[in-house]
Amino acid sequence: MNIQEYISSGIVESYVLGLASPEERIEFEEMCAQHPELVEARNNFELSLEEQARKNVVPPPMGAKEKILSAIQQSSASKTSKLISMEPTTRRSSGLRWIAAAAIILFLVGGFLAFKFYNENKDLKTELRSSQDAQAQLDQRLKKMEDEEKVMNDPHTTVVNMVGLQGSPLSANIYWDSTSANVYMIVKNMPKLPSDKQYQLWALIDKKPVDLGLFDGGEKVILKMNNTQKADAFAITIENRGNTGGPNLQELQSMGKAKL
């Protein structure tokens, strides 16, 4: 397309009247920079458009000018006061700065407090949980002691005094409730064994040994042993740790008759 064709394509009018697309505008402006005749055509159309508009004036309403002038004077007045009176502006902006600083401090303090409270809350929760655990453990122990006490005071409970054989210092009491079958043992004194050895309690029922449980020695401990409904006698032996076989009667430490 040569420039004359371009000029007469309607682009000039389209551009001047604001109907051209952004791409068309850019192209038109680039063409104007290269082609003075295009600028001339544009200028001619602009002039005729202005002339046309001037032939069709409508006087604006009275007072419109005053409103506009006061509006722009207000805006320019605020502009000059901004330029001249540095102080209020700085004061305002430093006020704003203070507000901003205060806001940041508040934010940081708030964040810190939130963090602190969060941690405290977490700690309290942990403490509460451990207290609850301790409480549960105490409850359990109390329950156990109550059970033990019940057994010991129960008229159906048989107390068997176990004493050491062959000069052994072993000393224990067995509390056996024949109705509930509960067996408790209070170890008064049982010498510590090498770590591969354990004591084992047996019930002798019709002359046959029945395992009532392995235990470590010690002093003044109450042990809950396996239950047994029947028992003619109780025996304590020393066995290898975790013994699953029968009793090693060579190592019989103590013997007590259940039936008087």
Place this chain on the structure above:
Amino acid sequence: MSAYTKYSEQELVALLLQQNDQAFSYLYDNYSPALFGIINQIVPDKELASDVLQDVFINIWRKIRSYDQTKGRLFTWMLNIARNAAIDKLRSRPYQDNLKNQPLAENVNSTAANSVIGPQVNDVGLKKLINKLKDEYRVLIDLSYFQGFTHEEIAKLLNIPLGTVKTRIRSALIQLRTLI
């Protein structure tokens, strides 16, 4: 009024850039009737048109720095500000609500339909020229120039291909050029 100075466009722009009140007063006196004429052709309501005129002159005062003399005459620049402001007003909520208590979409259609079928209400200025155009051109110029519809919107509105809208508007403008 006696000692009234007459400024050239360049002098006027230079003074406006310095925020010269007198130059602005002259600008208003010299151009407001023509601009108000255009605004009136888009926004027929006198009161609303007066609001638009105020917005336009305040915008001219504030945006004079963005005026580029290499891209066109001062009047053309102001004319486009006026046209855009008037179309914005035409499409503003209060105006549309005022027009009819109907959804906007229907309004757009009915406004368009009016201009297609109805007689030319405003038989002055550019509109008078446009009335001399062929019917199919007149509608397109009215919708695009006076109502600010995009080519795409016009294509949808009149149910004609976008390419046709574009070429017809170009032809209409070429024809308009001979009439001005």
